[in-house]
Amino acid sequence: MRIVRSLLALVIGIAITSPPRVLAQTVPQAFVGAHLIPITGPDVADGVLIVRDGRISAVGPTSSTPIPDDAERHDATGLTIMPGLVDTHSHIGNPEGGDRSAAFHASVRVLDSVNVRDARFQKAQAGGITTVNIMPGSGHLLSGQTVYAKLRDGKTLEELMLYREDGQVAGGMKMANGTNPRRQPPFPGTRAKAAALVREQFLAALDYRRRTLQADDASEQPARDLQMEGLLEVLDGTRVVHHHTHRHDDILTVLRLADEFGFRTVLHHVSDAWAVAEEIAEAGVASSLVFVDSPGGKLEAKDSTFLSGAALERAGATVGFHTDDGITDSRFFLRQAGLAVRAGMTRAGALYGLTMAGAGMLELEDRIGSLDVGKDADFIVLSGDPLSVYTKVLETWVDGSNVFDRSTPADRLYAVGGYGASHDQGVFQELEWEAR
Amino acid sequence: MVMTLRWLTSVAFAISFCVSATASVTHAQVAVQGETIYTMAGPAIQNGVVLVRDGQIEQVGPAAEVEIPDGYRVVSAAVVTPGLVDAHSVVGLAGYLNQEDDQDMLDRAAPIQPELRALDAYDASERLVEWVRGFGVTTLHTGHGPGALVSGQTMVVKTVGRTVDDAVVVPTAMVAATLGPSALGQNGDSPGSRGAMVALLRAELVKTQDYVERQSRDGGTGAGPARDLRLDTLGRVLAREIPLLVTAHRARDIMTAIRLAAEFEFDLVLDGAAEAYLLVDEIKAAGIPVIIHPTMYRATGETENLSFETAATLHAAGIPVALQSGYEAYVPRTRIVLFEAAVAAAHGLSFEDALATVTISAAEILGVDARVGSLEPGKDADLALFDGDPFEYASHCIGVLVNGVVVSEEAR
Numbered sequence: 001m002r003i004v005r006s007l008l009a010l011v012i013g014i015a016i017t018s019p020p021r022v023l024a025q026t027v028p029q030a031f032v033g034a035h036l037i038p039i040t041g042p043d044v045a046d047g048v049l050i051v052r053d054g055r056i057s058a059v060g061p062t063s064s065t066p067i068p069d070d071a072e073r074h075d076a077t078g079l080t081i082m083p084g085l086v087d088t089h090s091h092i093g094n095p096e097g098g099d100r101s102a103a104f105h106a107s108v109r110v111l112d113s114v115n116v117r118d119a120r121f122q123k124a125q126a127g128g129i130t131t132v133n134i135m136p137g138s139g140h141l142l143s144g145q146t147v148y149a150k151l152r153d154g155k156t157l158e159e160l161m162l163y164r165e166d167g168q169v170a171g172g173m174k175m176a177n178g179t180n181p182r183r184q185p186p187f188p189g190t191r192a193k194a195a196a197l198v199r200e201q202f203l204a205a206l207d208y209r210r211r212t213l214q215a216d217d218a219s220e221q222p223a224r225d226l227q228m229e230g231l232l233e234v235l236d237g238t239r240v241v242h243h244h245t246h247r248h249d250d251i252l253t254v255l256r257l258a259d260e261f262g263f264r265t266v267l268h269h270v271s272d273a274w275a276v277a278e279e280i281a282e283a284g285v286a287s288s289l290v291f292v293d294s295p296g297g298k299l300e301a302k303d304s305t306f307l308s309g310a311a312l313e314r315a316g317a318t319v320g321f322h323t324d325d326g327i328t329d330s331r332f333f334l335r336q337a338g339l340a341v342r343a344g345m346t347r348a349g350a351l352y353g354l355t356m357a358g359a360g361m362l363e364l365e366d367r368i369g370s371l372d373v374g375k376d377a378d379f380i381v382l383s384g385d386p387l388s389v390y391t392k393v394l395e396t397w398v399d400g401s402n403v404f405d406r407s408t409p410a411d412r413l414y415a416v417g418g419y420g421a422s423h424d425q426g427v428f429q430e431l432e433w434e435a436r
Numbered sequence: 437m438v439m440t441l442r443w444l445t446s447v448a449f450a451i452s453f454c455v456s457a458t459a460s461v462t463h464a465q466v467a468v469q470g471e472t473i474y475t476m477a478g479p480a481i482q483n484g485v486v487l488v489r490d491g492q493i494e495q496v497g498p499a500a501e502v503e504i505p506d507g508y509r510v511v512s513a514a515v516v517t518p519g520l521v522d523a524h525s526v527v528g529l530a531g532y533l534n535q536e537d538d539q540d541m542l543d544r545a546a547p548i549q550p551e552l553r554a555l556d557a558y559d560a561s562e563r564l565v566e567w568v569r570g571f572g573v574t575t576l577h578t579g580h581g582p583g584a585l586v587s588g589q590t591m592v593v594k595t596v597g598r599t600v601d602d603a604v605v606v607p608t609a610m611v612a613a614t615l616g617p618s619a620l621g622q623n624g625d626s627p628g629s630r631g632a633m634v635a636l637l638r639a640e641l642v643k644t645q646d647y648v649e650r651q652s653r654d655g656g657t658g659a660g661p662a663r664d665l666r667l668d669t670l671g672r673v674l675a676r677e678i679p680l681l682v683t684a685h686r687a688r689d690i691m692t693a694i695r696l697a698a699e700f701e702f703d704l705v706l707d708g709a710a711e712a713y714l715l716v717d718e719i720k721a722a723g724i725p726v727i728i729h730p731t732m733y734r735a736t737g738e739t740e741n742l743s744f745e746t747a748a749t750l751h752a753a754g755i756p757v758a759l760q761s762g763y764e765a766y767v768p769r770t771r772i773v774l775f776e777a778a779v780a781a782a783h784g785l786s787f788e789d790a791l792a793t794v795t796i797s798a799a800e801i802l803g804v805d806a807r808v809g810s811l812e813p814g815k816d817a818d819l820a821l822f823d824g825d826p827f828e829y830a831s832h833c834i835g836v837l838v839n840g841v842v843v844s845e846e847a848r
Binding site for chain 2: 326420
């Protein structure tokens, strides 16, 4: 008890004595001579990027972009600068969703479980990721609320989280179909049962709202139900459903249910997207892909291929990517785009997928995802072509602050690995459960 | 839908796969032209030709010096390399669907089962065999996986053939062992600790010594011990006919492997070895080759301290190094050594040194370098063709020859 009390005193002491966090420097930073990939416009072969107060204040050719006298200049000659990468689906920080008591956990928030001291945060910065959607696993039909976070350096998740305009924590809702949520009751035993259970849940939420609205006074109001509130956020469109789905028929089931209940959704993994690309495009639903090096490993991924990016692009659907860290390591996020291009996706489409497409899936396209004046100064400095295996992420900047610098030994350890590079990672429990 | 299908079949790699590629092309003579040919037996050849006849390499050299005889089928590529050698895999035993009935790489009924032959479990028609071959892999060292103290035997196969007999190169290549937490008994079974694990293995090796000794004393009288498949196999290890392949990631487990090899005087090949960079001097002094973990292997648990630079560190110290696709319990069902070597090339190994980890160095560690791993006259005609730098993501493997036969021409 005395230990607890002294620990508490220590924590409070730290909290009080810590200086207020400086989010961004007031001195403008000018990166001069880089190959710029703005994403929303054509590449600039010899360009300047200027950031001030955490935002991008100028982007353009070196020849025509004035650099403020008080700016700190960074020589970026021969280097490439592009927007920070947006990982739409990651499990860094060992996020935990619902437990095995139920198939639906709309009230469960991953933000109550994330360990920001997990070295995977530093590894994600080393991989050039600046914004991440931290998700619970896919072992439930609905496993909980996700959280959108900036990969700032921080001691608490609060310092990393993003907030909606209404002040609520920004995040989506994780759902899954196919084989992962298939278990003994109360989980579904078949695909049809899974869809029926989802429909029943949304109907219950609609009924909860009807009873709330029809109540003449407070005494007739139904008791406050956090699960129902979570589902209503989905139905009202304030929470996007991030939907794990692999097989072609499971993908179509997601589209069918989204159409019936009018919720907004992003398809995740989408192994068989190559088979139903036109249907996905027609539904106007975005897909976030992850490529692993071979098909299989589980029945629903038996036909996964690098082809899906190109197939969706051709069909006119929006394509983004994710790491699914620890399925793939955040340090290899650029590789996802490389493999998509290998299988026929356009280079521009793949780079858009790593940045703007992901920003759109998290409804952050006005703040991040491109090098445009006024946007958050989230960008990465690369040694070369982002799609080359030989290219290194040299620096990662979030809100105008440097969070990763490969030239420092401490950061380099996270980038290449070595003794102590994986502190506080723990085991990836979600993956272990899914694998069973 | 029709449009989609037509497009899908026209692009680089279709989802369907050729079940029997070997039957489709039977050219006995092939001339492979390469803008750059990495023979791995000397400097790269610019604008070169490899002549292939009756399954073997007939001639290798610059186009100006190699005349292509009439009747040879000519294929061309920007880059030509030896067929890739995956130095450790479980493909063919660990099926791609990952269901109970297609998993034959590990039986956990007992901690020590060296008598389990890879030969009796290899599925030549397993989809992943064709999958990795499409990326240039022509030779696999596959078999029983890590996860038991002694899990069984491994073998070397070519990635062709309808049956294991068609595919096999070396029926028993090594005996696979694991030191570390993943080899602990399940549900409280023995061994329950590292100490118990090593005591168990030492006891079995001592028993083998005794068995071999009593057999030799028999002298054909029939009075010797009854034949024991387990001890027969370990006897071959102690006779240095086959190495013990020890998967060990933590530094202390690597040291245990070295200690056991010194005590029982067997040939040791280290496998995985995530913390090998901490023991460069010890590994070098013991003269042990390392089949290192896939470069992109998950850094978690026993492998949490892995480094992308380990291949470069060991190579710089003069330790023989090969790369592997390894064993995965979930997804990806298998990795592809081409991609793992690419990341090693991006982290300290030169292009050709990285290529060696999946060609000639791998062949040497496996003891099959007389047949595969480099492009030299008299060796098996196993070649991989690429449309650019083989390590770049946007390049493709555009052709594969195994035993002189073009088995793949799809771009992957």
